[in-house]
Amino acid sequence: MIKLEHVVKAYGEQEVLKDISFEIAKGELVVLIGPSGCGKSTLLRLINRMIELSGGRILIKDRDTRTLDPVSLRLGIGYVIQSIGLFSHMTIFENVEVVPSLLQQNKKLRRERARELLDMMGLEPAQYGQRYPKELSGGQQQRVGIARAIAADPEIMLMDEPFSAVDPITREQLQDHFLGLKTQIDKTIVFVTHDVDEAVKLGDRICILNQGLVQQIDSPKALLHKPANDFVASFLGEDRELKRLSRIPVTDVMRSGAHPEARTIEKHKSAKDALNRLLAGENSLNVIDDQNSIIGTVNLQDLQG
Amino acid sequence: MMTKRFDPVLLLGAGLGLVASLFPLLLFKANRLVLGDFIGFPDLPVPHAYLMLLAFLALLASAFLPKFRLPIASSLVVISWLLLNWTISLTTRQLLADAPAIARVSFAPGFWLALFALYVACFALSQRWRWAFLLLPVAVLLGSWLGHYELLGPAVEFRSVASEFLPQTLRHLALSLVSLVLAALIGLPLGILAFRQRQFENIILGGAGLLQTLPSIALFGLLLPPLAYLGRSFQLSQVLIILAILILFIGLRWVSSLRFLGNLAVSGTLILALPLFGLWLVSLLSGESATLKSWLNLNSSLADIGLRGIGAAPVLIALTLYALLPIVVNTHLGLRNIPPGTLDAATGMGMNARQRFWRAEFPLALPFMMEGLRTALVLTFGITTVAALVGAGGLGFFILRGVENAAPDLVLLGALPIVLLALVLDSFMRGLSWLLTPKGLRS
Amino acid sequence: MRRQGLLLLAAWLGSFWLFAQQSGWKHALSYVASKNQTPIFERNTLWELVWQHLNLCLFSMLLVMIIGLPLALFVTRSYGKPFLGLVSNTVNIGQIFPPTAVLFLFLPIFGFGPTAAIIALFIYGLLPTVRGGLLGLSTIPEDQSNAALGCGMNAWQILWRLEFPQALPSILAGLRTSLILIIATATVAPLVGTGGLGVPIIAGLSTNNVALVLEGALPVALIAVLADMTVRWLEQVLVRWA
Incomplete structure (x- = not known):
């Protein structure tokens, strides 16, 4: 579905990402993880061309993203960010319907879809639909954020630390809800986090980045059992066997x-x-x-x- | 950093300069009654006018220079401005050489446009080099010397009213500064009250906002009848007796059951005493000995000490009311912006309410209060311009006289100093506010 | 909010009805006029003066909106960025200029007459509007503009669906300040040769005629307060999310 070939991103002299290559299969959830400054968010934003590549190429369904119009590219990719970024001047319904309305879908149908999605995210549409974002809690806002990202039913979703701005209990709830959702929606998801437990819990595969390079990319179990190098081992922590057990x-x-x-x-x-x-x-x-x-x-x- | 291909702002400045130099730079009037002739590019002395045009063209081109753009453009800005002024001075002398003494030469739209172009160009250069903004005053001063502005209309008008100029300027300053003081005396406590007592918040902020929407001369007009009545009907002695009684009643504040009456007496005292104090201060500052003498005579009416429908009284009251909004709003904002943790810490340390206010709240809110005072001063100084309409004097006096005599140069003599002084007062208040800001809060 | 709107409408209609009562004003003002002074301005009816005033203000305001908002928009786009510093600096310095002084500053340039007044009112009125527009358009929350981009909005959609609604509170606040300033400054404008409600005020002040002063001052105060309240109401209606 998504194929990265020798991806390089440099700001001036400084190379944030040096030669990254891997592939993401359809329906797979790949977690990008690494210490802060490792370029994980940058890599995510390269995929929907929020920032432009310095070298290499990214293919989505075998088409080079640079040959696509960035706007229509993004219309086909759901995008969730840590700061949520709900439009404060729009109601919850209007927020969820943003992408369908950009695609000029039928008004009635998209409202129907918005209701369905809010319901799926555990928010009562009749109660929350006409409210404004400031009237919702952080956890509820992020649920709306996810609903907005999947409203137009994109095949790919990019999620940039979506659960890290909420408190631990809400985070756990959101993760569980998201795991349940994942089986229903069947999407290819690239998920950025700095939380190893979250990565182990959610990822089909985990890609560990450091200093602009992929240190290891594998399933959580394999990764925890056989870290490829000292960095991966210390990054995953001394309790990695325990973490592995949590996935089994x-x-x-x-x-x-x-x-x-x-x-x-x-x-x-x-x-x-x-x-x-x-x-x-x-x-x-x-x-x-x-x-x-x-x-x-x-x-x-x-x-x- | 790579130099950009070209500097669009500099280009705009140079282009405006070029347009300006082709517009009429001067206006020649043989006397006050004729409409006057515009003196533009075709009438200017020959080699100089072309040199000026060339300088502006060079400045235009310098916006595209890949190297040494800053020094070359800076010099060209000054050179073109000086050439423009040189042409002005030559033209002026030519025009005035065989004209009657009553003839006037004054600035025409082209000159003002050129001045604006100079500002734009200097701004463009200051983006690259901070101190380039100093080119503006340097160029203007050099230009005024080289351009022999003393031969031009506003300067001629100035000489005819020279003896009145300084007193009216001081009067203008006195009116706006005294009302600022009054507004601060009322506004700072009101702002604190609005912050502390939520039930007053909306009344105080809303009231101050409503006052601000009233046009100033309408407010003068509305104040005219009541002030005229008060001035005619009361004597200084009566007012002083009322004041004395009110002050006695302030003692009730310390009787717990009558505290409200005591507070009422405080407000009454202030309402009565503050305008009188303001009036006295204005006559003192503008040296009105006759009015000052009336203060010593208990039989003089309030009109004698300056409380009339026209004159300083309505101006002082109106200006004070206008100045209230920025002061109250900013004081309130400053206090509200203090992090609650700071106040908790102060209380937890064992400060009492008074210590907490003077050691924590006041210094932290001070930058906001100063911002309020700055805005208020700029506002009152500006509104004082129309004080001349109610016979209170100030620099608006020259504007009014210029309008009456259809003499735009005289109008300029009032309007330009007002603008310049407003800019000076503004930077002065900014400086003061910076000095008073606690070091840790300075940005 | 609808009730407030109806009340405002009623207030406007009531005021205009009041302004049309020429003989009523004459009668009422004769109580404050001293003997052998005219209690009411005779060259124009109050109704005419009100319309002159409103014409002057609304025309300048229209110019302010037509020029000011696109200007603010232009300098906050990527292609206008080089001029952002110049415009915001000019606007900030311009606000220190006293409005009435600016009115007279343009007198030597444009001469006496309505043109000079309109240009002066327009230029001064431009400042708060441009400032409000700049403030609003340059402080779009970063998370929202990121989300808009990530959603797949193009530049035009970002402008209409995100930036404009987000900037609306600042824009309206700027427009309100401009409007109030223009109404107030237009009262002094008769000195540079226009009509309007300032005419009887200035005539009254120069002949010591309280009745004439009040004939101008009361309506202009009423109009200013109503205009302020109307725009504030509009802010509430249009910005329900804040």
Whole structure:
């Protein structure tokens, strides 16, 4: 879907990005992460030509972005930013309908779509639609921001630290909601964050950038298990095995069978949750499904694989 | 930094200069009654006028110079302005040589346009080099010397009213400064009150805003009847007795149940005493010995000490009312802008209300208050221009006389100093405000 | 807000009805006029004076809007940027110039008459409007302009859908200041040879006739206050999101 070939971005003498190449498949969510100043936001903004390339090229559906008109390019790409950037002079409905109205879609249809999207984002359309952004909390505003980005149903979404301006509890809610949403909307997403936990939680693949170069790009599990170099290892932190476990469902590590005296853990919990319970003193845990029937068991040895 | 291909602002300045030099630069009037003849490029002395044109063309071209643009353009700006003035002085002398003494030569639109072009060009250069803006006053001063402005209309008019010029200027300053003082005495406490007592906020801010929308001479007009009545009907002694009684009643403030009456007495005292104080100050500053003497005679009517429908009284009151808005609004804004944490910290340290005000609130709000005072001064100084209409004098006096005699040069003699002095007062207040701003807050 | 609008409309209509009552004014003002003075301006009816005044103000205001807003727009576009410093500096310095002094500064250039007055009123009125426009157009919140660009708006759409509505409060505030200044300064304009409500005021002041002064002062004060309130109301109606 998106292909980066030897991408270079320089400001004067200073090269922010030096020779970046990788590819993003359709429907994939790739997280760009790295220390501040590593060029992750710059890379994101190169994709929708908010800034222009210094070298290399970016292909979207095999077409060089430089041959496309930047405005129509952006119309086809959803864009969510950390500062949200809701238009303060427009109502919530008008905000969500911005791109459809730019595309001159039918008024009735786009209002219908806006209702649907607000509903999907967990905001009651009748209650919030006619309000102005200043009347919403930060978390609610970002929900509207996401609804606005997907309103015209773009194939690609660029998200620049969308959840970092809200408090930790709201962030968690937004992430969970977004994970649920992701399975429904089927979009190719490039997601920038500085939060390793968020990257591990959301990413299909994670691309770690430092000093303008890709340090490693791989699935969260692989990345956490086998960091390519010292930088990646220290960036992911000493607790990277724990983080890895947080991405593994407990069903992946359980053995078949059941332990007669063990307590139970629901099947959608992660291996990290299981570890937590086991370290708290349990010898083993029985994994149960939605019908409360035991489908397997897990103990500390199982987690060491 | 690479020099840009060309400087559009400099180009605009040079272009305006070129246009200006082709426009009539001077106006020749054989006497006051004729409409006068415009003296433009074809009438100017031959080699000089072409040199001037050439200088402006060179300036135009210098906007495209890839190298040494700044020094070359700077010199060309000064040179072209000086050539323009040289032509002016030659032309003036030629025109006046065999004209009657009553004939006048004055500036025509081309000259003013050229002055504006000079400003634009200097501004363009100052973008590259900060001090280039000094070229403007230097060029104007050199130009006025080389251009023999003393032969021109405004200078001739000045000589005919020279003895009145300084007194009227001082009068203008006195009226605006005294009303600024009065407005500050009323406005600063009102601003603090508006901040502290939310229930007064809208009344005070809205009232001050409403006053501001009234046209000044309409306000003079509205004040005329009541002031004329007061001046005719009351004697100084009566007013002093009322004032004394009011001051006695202020004591009620310390009786807790009658506190409101005490506060009312304070307001009454101020309402009565402040305008009188202002009137006295104005007559003192403009040296009106007759009026000052009346203050010593208890039998003199209020009209004798200057409280009349026309004259200083309506001007002082109107100016004070106009000056209130910027002072009140900025004081209020300054206090509101103090971070609440600062005040909490001050309270937490153990400051009482008075200490907190003088040590924390006041110094932090001071830059805003000064901004209010600056705006108010510029405003009152400007409005004083129409004070002459109600016989209060000031520089507007020359404007009015110029209008009555159909003498634009005399009008200019009033209007130009007002503009220049307003600019001087503005920079003075800015400087003062910078000095009074706590060091940590200076930008 | 609709009620406020209706009240304002009623106030305007009521005022104009009042201005048309020539004999009523004459009667009322005769109480303040001293003997053997005319209680009312005789060369023009009050109605005519009001229209002269409004004509002068609205015409200058129209010029202010036609020139001022595009100027502010021009210098905040990328191609006009080189002139931004010049315009904003000129506007800031110009605001220090007293409006009445400016009115007379143009007298030697354009001579006596309505043209000089209109040009002077226009040039001075230009300053607050341009200032308001510059302020509004140059302080668009960065996150919103980023979002607009990222949404895929072109320059024209960004102007109409983001910048103009965002700048509207400042623009309206500037227009209001311009309007009030022009109404006030136009009162002095008869000195440079125009008509309007300043005519009876100035005539009254020079002949010590209180009635004439009031005939001009009361209506002009009323018009100024109503104009101010009307634009403020417009600000409320048009900027409901702030």
